[in-house]
Amino acid sequence: xxxxxxxxxxxxxxxxxxxxxxxxxxxxxxxxxxxxxxxxxxxxxxxxxxxxxxxxxxxxxxxxxxxxxxxxxxxxxxxxxxxxxxxxxxxxxxxxxxxxxxxxxxxxxxxxxxxxxxxxxxxxxxxxxxxxxxxxxxxxxxxxxxxxxxxxxxxxxxxxxxxxxxxxxxxxxxxxxxxxxxxxxxxxxxxxxxxxxxxxxxxxxxxxxxxxxxxxxxxxxxxxxxxxxxxxxxxxxxxxxxxxxxxxxxxxxxxxxxxxxxxxxxxxxxxxxxxxxxxxxxxxxxxxxx
Numbered sequence: 001x002x003x004x005x006x007x008x009x010x011x012x013x014x015x016x017x018x019x020x021x022x023x024x025x026x027x028x029x030x031x032x033x034x035x036x037x038x039x040x041x042x043x044x045x046x047x048x049x050x051x052x053x054x055x056x057x058x059x060x061x062x063x064x065x066x067x068x069x070x071x072x073x074x075x076x077x078x079x080x081x082x083x084x085x086x087x088x089x090x091x092x093x094x095x096x097x098x099x100x101x102x103x104x105x106x107x108x109x110x111x112x113x114x115x116x117x118x119x120x121x122x123x124x125x126x127x128x129x130x131x132x133x134x135x136x137x138x139x140x141x142x143x144x145x146x147x148x149x150x151x152x153x154x155x156x157x158x159x160x161x162x163x164x165x166x167x168x169x170x171x172x173x174x175x176x177x178x179x180x181x182x183x184x185x186x187x188x189x190x191x192x193x194x195x196x197x198x199x200x201x202x203x204x205x206x207x208x209x210x211x212x213x214x215x216x217x218x219x220x221x222x223x224x225x226x227x228x229x230x231x232x233x234x235x236x237x238x239x240x241x242x243x244x245x246x247x248x249x250x251x252x253x254x255x256x257x258x259x260x261x262x263x264x265x266x267x268x269x270x271x272x273x274x275x276x277x278x279x280x281x282x283x284x285x286x287x288x289x290x
Contacts, residue, residue, distance in 0.1 A: 003129075003177075003195040003199050003202075004118065004120075004177070004195065006129055007133060009034060009068050009133045010065055010067050010068065011028065011033060011037075012036065012039060012054075012057060012060045012061065012066035012068070012070070012090070013028075014069055014072065014081050015071065015072035016040060016072070017038065017053060020072045021038070025038065027134070028135060031140040032131075032133070033134050035051055037061075037064040038052070038060070039053065039054050039055070039060050040055075056088075057088040060088075066090060068090055068094065069085035069093045070094045070126070070136070071093065071094065071122075075100045075101070078095060078097040078100050081095075082119065083108060086117045086119075089117075091116070091117060091118065093119045094121060094124075094136060095119065095122035095123075095124070096123075096136060096137055097122050098123035102184055105182065106184055112186075118191075119185075119186025120187045122182060122186075123180040124185070125159060125160075127175065127178070128143055128175070128176050129175045131145030131146070136178070138156070138160060138163075138178070139160060142167055144170075144173060146172035147201045147203070148174065148203035148204065149173050149174065149202070149206060150173065150196040150202040150206070151166070151173055151205070152177050152196070152207050152208070153176075153178050154179055154208065154209055154210050158208050158236060161281075162234070162278075162281055163176055170290075171286065171289060171290070188215060189215050193226075193227060204232070204285075205231045205232070206234075207232070208233075208234050209263055211235070211258050211259060211260050213258055214258065216233075217262065217266040220266040220267050220270040223267075223272060230273065231272045232275055232285055233264075233275065234274070234275045234276075234278055235264055
């Protein structure tokens, strides 16, 4: 099994005629993902290879039964693109775009909070169920189908490193999700952990966090109370100086809040297997999960 996406997921790519949209749409298609439509205003009726392009998401959904949107729209227009997909009734929105203003995302969160839609991102690599569907920008070839490990991460490139190590140690993945590193995002650690806990094929989870915010502390509380499956945790940013943003917009230590040490302590108190050296994660996973 998997969570959120599988071989039946039908994807509409918003911004498909742009450089990034067309490149990554082709990559998703070559992986085997069902990319059934694209959307670029005023370019309806065109084709991107064999994919029909529509002017609006609602037109794409009505004519192709798309149930997932993959967004490559420039940051100033991305909030509207997310809300358009939500209005069109898709089940899942994957927003790759980075640099969306926090105020825009606050409006988006308020807009979709009572709608039956899940948002992953923004500023994320997307989601992949190996061997079934790749909806995002991650390198598909490093993933190994067949489970039994779920991966959730705030960092794109660290997700790839973790997955590569798991694959090299013979550990396949059920689903891998990059939730993004912005201060305001859609799906959080707890949403994903809950789904992995309920997925019969997922036998263990790797959670990759980073400095800033309290998402990892909240996730640790959830793990302590509800998770029966083993969890490996890694926190990036042990040496980050206070007050300086590191990479992601949400990766900043402010006072005593958001430090790597505090997050590691919270994970240890929740009986999470903490990996303090990323280079050892694959070997640690092999020891714990096999």
